Amino acid sequence: MSTHLQLDPLPATPAAETTPGLVAVAMSGGVDSSTVATVLLQQNRPIVGLTMQLWNQRRLPELQGDGPAQHRCCSLDDVYDAKRVAQHLNFPHYVVNFEEQFEARVVRPFVEQYLSGRTPIACTNCNTDVKFEPLLRMARQIGAERLATGHYARIRKNESVGRFELLRARDDSKDQSYFLWGLTQEQLSRSDFPLGELTKEEVRNVARNANLPVAEKPESMELCFVPNGNYVQFIHAYSRAEGIAVNNQEGDIVTEDGSVIGRHTGVHNYTVGQRKGLGFAAGKPVYVLSIDTQNNRIIVGEDEALRTSTFEIENVNWISIAEPTTPIHGQAKIRHKHDPAPATIDVLPNNRARITFETPQRAITPGQAAVFYNNETVLAGGWIK
């Protein structure tokens, strides 16, 4: 029998639980999040870099061979870029595996929504359910107090009401607040968006002045898990791999009065507002007005019919203010590339709300998010029903 070490009794309070002020930086390997690390170091804040491994490009072998896939945010090259930046600036960096959560909370819902005729936004789910949930938790578990990301948006504490407010970025052309409406007060209280006050050009300049190896790296614009941006191909490949039924059944393309003007190739191949591949009615181009999955029909009409004023949102999250009791005037944004337009929001039961535009807006699309602003402040957001 060996004798064991004589150990001192455990101290009543365990050793320091967190490094005071330690900030975890979510690093994609791009110029934005790399600049976040640079800015924080310039402020003398201790940081640790975390890069999420979200999707394995080998997961769907049939999509391999698409060269550009290697240059997306889930690729090894981006992980190495993040590591190079961490080495260059000399701070600790780790790759963390969130493949399971990403697939369950982002990829699968994305595919299922598409197949049910909606037009989902994967980035919002990724923010709400991956970055600011398990990643923020892991950041805190490893001793960080806060999580900083490269989002172009701002957080402000409103001391008078004790709420954290989400604001549009100072650089309106880069604003990403549209993708962040799902954040809770707790998440906002622990998050930093250091780029919210900067323009893209200023960000590039910070990166250049710090000689970051990614200073001139182009931006990735497409969904990180979809090689070549061909999401229809991806949806088919993923559905086959996962045994998800795809309704490839052809059906009618009909006008609002029910007259058949053509055939469609499966409802998931269409999105609201689409014009391509639909043909004409009475000599005029037509657009998808809505997708009727129940009857396997695509309903089309003229551009004018695509413009509507009133719609409902669900899973509403009130951010900068508590849920109001009376209607509020402001501006609503219904897709990433939509300029917020004057509107009113009415609270409905069960976490829902009704938004009414002052003037009709084009292609209000189920599955997209609507975010409601009071000028630069995000008041609420929700999914378009």
Next chain:
Amino acid sequence: MNRIYLDHNATTAVDSAVLDAMLPYFSAEFGNASSIHTFGQRARAAVETAREQVAALLNARPQEIVFTSGGTESDNHAIFGVPLESLTSSTSSTSLTSRHIITTTIEHEAVLNACQALEVLGVAVTYLPVNREGLVSLDELRHALRPETVLITVMHANNELGTIQPLAEIGRIAAEADVYFHTDAVQSAGKIPVDVKALQLDLLSISGHKFYAPKGIGALFIKSGTRLRQLLYGGHHQRGFRPGTENVAGIVGLGKAAEFARLSLETDAARVTHFRDSLEQGILARVPDSCLNAAKAPRTPNTTNILFPGLEGEALVIALDLKGLACSTGAACSSGAVEPSHVLTAIGLPAAAARASIRFSLGRHTTESEIRAALEIIPAAVAQLRKLSPTYQKSAISG
């Protein structure tokens, strides 16, 4: 920060005496061991001394040792070499589809992926399961044997658990069945006695950097008379078994490390076992609900695998690294992220428990004060992680 390294199963530091022995062979003694002249002869002498040193560690004969680039090459050489060579020597069948290999589910990827590559070529492979302690069943091994079985490859000690397989018994079974027997001894060489005669081995792989020699050098023991196809084609180096100009400095380092391992094995093992047991007992006493994985089986002295329910091992490894303690969990994929361990799944752990398990592997230079420090750092880090864990029941702590 004084960093504590408890990840010796991943790699070890080159011993300073090993490095000293190697250094002359980079510049001063730079000869090609195949050359006729004096430069070459001096390199040759160094290589052959190292061969003797490695052979002595394994109770093999020097001519049975082939130097390779490491454990992965040695494993591939053995696993591809046996079935391929059996085709040319066979009088009955000349097709790989009539060849069968037996291995286990807990092998290193160098073995598993080589076997899977052979499966693509038509070879039949049996992956023996293991029990909760990580041990294969000899009965199942006997049942798996077929007339067309050409190779049994079972690792000596497991990298994640330290579990030592009953190689002597397996060697007996292989000998009775007249089947070649290979072991991946990468995690056992230098830690526990490895005797190729007592274990009746035909082939055995070792890797230098697991026992204080540098990375990029290893060896394959090939028992005299073993019919093995070469893996690489080139010159006549190493009697044709392994062409390529010898890595003289690496080989010298491997030899020196093997000699040190042979001489200090017993005292190292006793001291390391003592520290390992202290670490285990200390963690079990200080971390509620922690428990050991596969600790009832015979184990290498330096390895312990501990389950901390209610946390992600990946987060704990990062938290500990930020506090200056290096250990590991699961298997690193090419990005550096952690993938669930196939070994822990194979011993029956659910996925969440496999992800909540951490390996600590001690080394020759691990000190008492490092173990003391580890026993302060680890419980505090686990408590911090659990406090923020959505799955850990707080009541379990007080209960």
